[in-house]
Amino acid sequence: MNRVHVVIMGVAGCGKSAVGALLAARLGVPLIEGDDFHPAANIEKMRQALPLDDNDRAGWLARLAEELCAHPGGAVLTCSALKVAYRVRLREAVPDLKFVHLALSQHQAMERVASRTDHFYPPSLVASQFEALQDPAGEPGVLVVDATAHVARLVDQAVDWLGRAAER
Ligand SMILES: Nc1ncnc2c1ncn2[C@@H]1O[C@H](COP(=O)(O)OP(=O)(O)OP(=O)(O)O)[C@@H](O)[C@H]1O
Numbered sequence: 001m002n003r004v005h006v007v008i009m010g011v012a013g014c015g016k017s018a019v020g021a022l023l024a025a026r027l028g029v030p031l032i033e034g035d036d037f038h039p040a041a042n043i044e045k046m047r048q049a050l051p052l053d054d055n056d057r058a059g060w061l062a063r064l065a066e067e068l069c070a071h072p073g074g075a076v077l078t079c080s081a082l083k084v085a086y087r088v089r090l091r092e093a094v095p096d097l098k099f100v101h102l103a104l105s106q107h108q109a110m111e112r113v114a115s116r117t118d119h120f121y122p123p124s125l126v127a128s129q130f131e132a133l134q135d136p137a138g139e140p141g142v143l144v145v146d147a148t149a150h151v152a153r154l155v156d157q158a159v160d161w162l163g164r165a166a167e168r
């Protein structure tokens, strides 16, 4: 599958990194890890248990849009992309951009984030992710999957869906 650009999106702990890495390998395209492009001030803010706001995310999204454009052969991007406006911003860079939403409950996200010991993101911020989340279901180029399925199964679902979309 050539030139596929797909964002693995969702709240903290939904599995973006785990699914994104395997999907990129399956598709043979680079992985752009969205968290690596947050300015240091954003990471510090989250570390201090303060939620990011639209201003904090604006420069980051612009940076991610640039990064997508820098990979014309296709890429998998992990990015929370919680709000409609954020997804619109990324679609400006790649008009046919696809999004796979790893959907899970707040309780499940909390359990996963709380059980991680090697990550900067504090469990106390999980509720704010759900407050910010605007469900992408129904937007063009969006697949919603159950993030509690096995990672391999989620990757299979994404690959099948992307393959069908490429045939159209
Ligand atoms: N499908 C899955 N089933 C069970 N556990 C999973 C699944 N996907 C991810 N996990 C586990 O859940 C935790 C969160 O996953 P991961 O770090 O990939 O999420 P994330 O969305 O990238 O989170 P963040 O955005 O906060 O970095 C990890 O401990 C990971 O091993």
Ligand SMILES: O=C(O)[C@H](O)[C@@H](O)[C@H](O)[C@H](O)CO
Pocket (backbone or CB within 6 Å): 010, 011, 012, 013, 035, 052, 057, 079, 080, 081, 082, 121, 129
């Ligand atoms: O938009 C945001 O609030 C952030 O991107 C967060 O979602 C975190 O960075 C991420 O989930 C932790 O890895």
